[in-house]
Amino acid sequence: MAQENKAGSLPVEELLQLRRRLAELEVLDSARREVEKELRLERDRAQKYLNIVAAIILVLDRKAKVVLVNKKGCEILGYDELDILGKSWIDCFIPERIRGEVREAFRKLLDQEGEPPDFFENAILNASGEERTISWHNTILKDEQGRVVGTLSSGDDVTEQRLALEALAESEAKLRSVFLVAPIGLGTTSSDRIFIEVNDRFCEMSGYRRDEVIGKCASILYADQEEFRRVGIERKRQLAKEGIARLETKLRRADGKIIDVLLNFSSLSSDPLSNDIFTLLDITDAKRIRERLEKLNSLFLSLGTDVIENIQIILYGAKEVLEAPFSAFTKFGRGGARSLSVPGTSQGFGAEGDAGAHACYTLVEQNAREPITGSDLQATEFVKTDPILSKYPFQSYLCYPVVLEGRTMGCLSIFDYKNREFSRDDIEVAGRLAQALSIEQERLDREEALRDFIDIASHELRHPITIIKGYAISLRELWGAMDWAKREELLEAIELGTDRLNRLALELLDVSRIVRGSFPVNKEEILLIPLLEYAVSRFIEKEVSDRCNMIIKREVGSVNADPNRLLDLIHILVDNASRYSPPDSSIDVVVDRDGRQVTVSVLDRGVGVPDAYRDKIFERFFQLEEAIHHSKSGMGIGLFIAKEIVEAHGGRIWCDGRKGGGSAFCFNLPL
Structure with a gap:
């Protein structure tokens, strides 16, 4: 043991050792401060790198508390960094409905149970309560002894992508549904005209099931091979020129019935050899309607000045356009009912008969505007009373009211030997023909009224003229033989006749002024x-x-x-x-x-x-x-x-x- 000096101080050697130790500590402290400085700089640099990353960077400890979060994570969560650090990730930022699922996945990751998935998606809650979908890539963190101390996760916000994918899937499902149930025929074909897909309406129009046409050549639908080739050539020409093709053709249904259709083609890409999408529209009825309208227009243009002849033309047109064996126009007036029919007499309307005997009289009696149809006519009482049904064994009819000046005055009747169900188009055509008959009947009424007026006016004018002339002749021939009383009587009669003639002339003049719109008041x-x-x-x-x-x-x-x-x-x-x-x-x-x-x-x-x-x-x-x-x-x-x-x-x-x-x-x- 070293000895102390008289002053009680430490031995020199120990003092030197102490000084050396202090110097070493100062060096170590300086080195530590340098290391800490470097660590802080490194941490700041790392944080800056983390903050510029476009993904969420998240570090959780074993208790799922947030140890680190980058700027992107704060932006998506809507919180400041200090509001996130130290919080339970699962309890604070995961929707309640999936917390159990996420907590179990976190446990398995820490316990290294099984192979963790490369990516894991789950919803998170931001500060406004909105859910965002995040796709995570997770890895575990270990200390120097290899113990798991937490997790490091990077996450991408895929909310918009998932919404877009969901919308796309929904849209595809809707399109598929629309494709299948569209009211027109739809389908796709390959470049060599093999059916790839068809919808329900196509099957309904063609009479084939879907499995009977998919994979088959479109030629099975055509009336003949020549028409199949013609459509193919024209389709190819129009597609090359305009990008779309539109053709009318005839197709043969599965039951052998031929129908008129309108085909529209469009390529699914700019490649002319690519698949086509087509639409198929049954225009059989539309074509028949068009042909009927053309016949009606031709009929109306052929009408002339003779009213009776025009009515006969209209009735022949009704017979032809409606494909019926018999048509008639029956009008009801003060004297009863009169009919003109085809086939029938060409002398005009037949003699008057009992109005109530006609099957169509109910339209006139009720002043109806809507047509009526009937079937099984031979089982009705009108077989005995109706002039037409008692003569011909018709089974069905269509009666359309002919309206003139707001009053149903007659009807157009279409008869058929078979029990026929008249279509809406048939009824519409009959309505147009009934309107034409109304116009002709109005002309006929005016002509008859004018003829009657001329006859009556001639009679009315002749009467006073006859009186005036007769009395004037009597005065001239018997003047000398008459006394003054007789002369005055005849002259007064002449005056009255003249007054009557003058009144008739004034009435005719008033009518003329009224018609011209110049009636003075x-x-x-x-x-x-x-x-x-x-x-x-x-x-x-x-x-x-x-x-x-x-x-x-x-x-x-x-x-x-x-x-x-x-x-x-x-x-x-x-x-x-x-x-x-x-x-x-x-x-x-x-x-x-x-x-x-x-x-x-x-x-x-x-x-x-x-x-x-x-x-x-x-x-x-x-x-x-x-x-x-x-x-x-x-x-x-x-x-x-x-x-x-x-x-x-x-x-x-x-x-x-x-x-x-x-x-x-x-x-x-x-x-």
């Missing part, structure tokens, strides 16, 4: 009651005023009207009442006021007007009696003029039946 404030009394008094020469009663229910006062036109109006209505009522019956002119309008009614005890004609009697030239049975004076234009006068004053005119018999012609005027 000059309104002024007038007292209505005195005007009506004066109008009635003008019928003295007809001995009507003695049986014409004025009944005023409420005082009226003045109206803004044309006095001359109102005189004409009352003259027409009272004259009409006198001509169609018994000579000893009364005619009542009733005036009543209702608020801001006055109503004038002319009431008679005549034969009345049937309900079906209460609107038509105001039409030009219309008369309840036909010209051949014309027994009452008048040309059928008076009520037409009356209607125009009332409407020109802003009023309305109508005809009602009268209790106890007769008619009530009423009009109202604004006050």
Whole structure:
């Protein structure tokens, strides 16, 4: 043991050793600081590298707590780094529904159970609660003794990719579904025209099952090999020129039936030898409709000026276009029913018969607008009553109403010997033909009305002319033998005949003005009651005023009207009442006021007007009696003029039946 010096200090040798030891420690401390500095620099460099990596870098310890996370990981998670470090990865950043699954996978990775997968996908939760799908590559971390201390993981955010893949898969599934159930035939073929795939509609149209055509040549569908070659050549030419091909052809179904189809081809790539996709559309019905329309257009263009001939052309067209053995146009009028049919007489409409005996009368009776069809006609009661069914053994028919001026006045009937179900297209064609018949019937009605008018007008004009001429001859030849009283009687008769002739001429002139739209009405404030009394008094020469009663229910006062036109109006209505009522019956002119309008009614005890004609009697030239049975004076234009006068004053005119018999012609005027 070294000895101490007198001052109690350490031996020199020990002191030197201590100094050397201190120097070594200083060197070691300096070296340690340098190493720590280098380590910090290395760590910072490593962190920078980690931060610029485009993937998540994540280090977890054995308890699955976050030891390290890079900038990309913070961005995806939506947290700052300090908010992530030290947190349980599974409890804080994994959706609850899969935490058990992820925890088990983490345990197996730490325990090195089995071969870990190269990639593992799972969802993570970010700060906003949104799930992101991450594809991980995991590896274990070990210490110097080889013990597992944690995991190192790199992860890529594949959320958008997975969503895109899911959308693509869903889209492919939908496209596949659409392909299979599309309402048109769809399929693909190889460059040598072998079927690769076809859809349900294709199978339905062709009559083949899918397994019967896939892998087979398309030639099995064509009517003949020549058509197969023609379509192939034309398809190739159009595809090379325009990239698509469109052709009409005929195909043979599995049951042997030939159908018209429209084929569309398109290459699946720019290579002309690549596979094709095609569409197949059955145009058999469309082609038949097109041919029918062409026939109808040709039919309508062939119509001429002869109405009866035109109706026959329409009926022949109905027979041909609808492929039926018989067609007829039956119209119903005052005298019953009349028919024109093909095949049948070429002399026009047949004689009138009982309207109710016809099978189609229900359309007219109900004023129907919709057509009716029927089958098993031979088992119906109409076999005995209907003029057509009693003559021909037809089994089915289509009846389409012919409407004229808002009223069903007849019908177009199509008959067939077999029980036939008429298609919607058949009914549509019949509707067009019924419209054509309506137009021709309107022309026929106008022609007949004009002929009737000419006959009636000739009669009406001849009557006063005959009177004037007869009395004039009598005056010339017997002037000297007559006394003044007789001469005045004849001259007065001539004057009355001249007045009647003048009134007929004025009525014709008024009709002409109405048709041209130049019917003059000059309104002024007038007292209505005195005007009506004066109008009635003008019928003295007809001995009507003695049986014409004025009944005023409420005082009226003045109206803004044309006095001359109102005189004409009352003259027409009272004259009409006198001509169609018994000579000893009364005619009542009733005036009543209702608020801001006055109503004038002319009431008679005549034969009345049937309900079906209460609107038509105001039409030009219309008369309840036909010209051949014309027994009452008048040309059928008076009520037409009356209607125009009332409407020109802003009023309305109508005809009602009268209790106890007769008619009530009423009009109202604004006050």
